[in-house]
Amino acid sequence: MKIINANDMKKSITDKGMIDSIEEAFFVYAERNFTMPERLAVKHQEDTMLYMPCITSGSIGTKVLSLIPQNPERGKPLIDGLMILNSREDGTPVALMDGQLLTAMRTGAVGGHAVRHLAYQDSQSIGLIGCGVQGLYQVKYACSERNIKTVYLYNASKKDLTSYIEKIRLETGNPSLKCVICSSARETALNSDIIITATTSKEPVLPNDPDLFQGKCIVAVGSWRPDMREIPEAVWQAADTVYTELPYACEETGDLAQPLKSGALKEHQVRYMAGYLQDIKDGNGEALGSTRFYKSVGMSLFDLVVATNIYRSAEEKGLGTDISW
Template sequence: MLLLSREDILSVFTMRDAIEADKKAFVLHTKGKAVVPLRINIETESKEGQCMFMPAYVGGELNMAGVKLVSYFPANAEKGIPVVPATVPLIDGTTGLVTAIIEGTTLTQIRTAAISGAATELLSNPDSKVAALFGTGGQAAAQLEALMTVRKLEEIRIFDALPGRAAVFVEKQQQLADRFGVKLIEADNPKKAVTDADVITTVTTSATPVFSNDDIKPGCHINGVGSYTPDKRELPTELLRRAGRIFVDNREAVLSEAGDFIIPMKEGLFSSDSIAGELGDLILGNVEGRRSKDEITILKTVGFATLDIVAAAEIYKKATEAGVGTVIRL
């Protein structure tokens, strides 16, 4: 069995690798090659944290299974430990043996950001120059890298609802942005962040929309990544009604978990019929993507375990080839 740490993962698995792995996962999911029960969410007695279990089996050429053990404990930030800790055991589909145990926080950050990267590559205007990123938590740095990996951006505005956090993030991440020739700018309000933005990624835990539909220009692409429970949303209803093409990563999961859709559906202001398809459908050519330069496109993701298993398998393969990781016997 191979143990793979954060450092091991980052030494063999790039953001481009993650984007391609996610595209592969979307296709396998859409083709029906994956068995993915809805994730199990268990809230702690104190109501201060959630433990989540995300199992999946992916067949086809992969033939791997696993489960992501992931938790959400907001108070961890004050303790200097991950708010969303995770671990992924990877199971060989032929023998049933656990072949690897992979540090799941890093895997989750990269594969989640790669969803936005893939959607931005597939749906945003190719000449996009300005982006906005909402949220500066544990996901934000990887989301930033994903945006810069798929588009030749000139400027990314950073907004966080908590005062001072955007400025700290900009200072900390400018070195990464310099590698891509991108200027990071602190935005002191949502309007300044999104005005004339070509691409927007939201990765917050907000219960209410984080920007106004009125401030979104024609042709913008939006990745809704953060809020993932039925009672929370980042995207305004008016934007959903205005968008020309709306895609999801996993239709069943999004319609069960995403308040961005569930809340306006209960209000009678949005219909699931407005969803053009899953990203797998788009990659396979089953549905049409962006149809004009001025069309607004949206991707809503809540994540699903196929992404973790495919990414974990790719990481395991690359680590084995590179001789990276620690071999143990239980």
């Protein structure tokens, strides 16, 4: 069995390779030849274990995450965990990797994949609302797809972003990347060609002003429960269509469930990425509206395909630690 820790995971795969893996996952999704049950949550007292299995014709994988609400106040990450890959042939465990980093990398790459397909080619700036780990990886992968000159940052709690900016420059491999701390979400959105939200908010984090969004690409990854929401209704006035992953997303995230319920968003405006990609492949690509909006809730199929490709790359490059098992 191969142990692939965070360092080796990062060395094994390129940013473009990650985004290609997300695209690969969408094509596996389109083929429907997989088993991906709803994630299993096991709660005891305040703590939760989450199990996200997925099996395709080529891979077996399971992400196992812990969610310990008391961790942040102890200076530890809320979510931790690991990803297990089993041999598709005989079921034996073949690889183990950092589940926390995998989540951040694949969520970042899903955002990067949205940028690849939906952002204007000449996009030069990103506005990030929510300066946490997820946001860092959103910026990393968005920067790999467009020639980004400036990143505008806004975090609701006024924490010191000095080391965060260093991390952005390190992760994007661009030590001279211009990073500007904004005093409001409005200022961030106003300045940016690509707007990314990566918060745990229960209320919209952007002003309810359609002019702010017109002609831009918006990627929202924060709301993963029906009671969480980042996006104001004004986005629906600017964007004709929301691109997302799978029908379940319409129930899981407040960013879709709430406007679908209120009628601000109609079902026919929801477009699934797998179908969109298939149409492009078939030569039936559609014209995009001037404002492009992508909402991600994630799925374990992403983890599986990404982890499988990280493992293959680690094998090729001799990364990871082989342990006797």
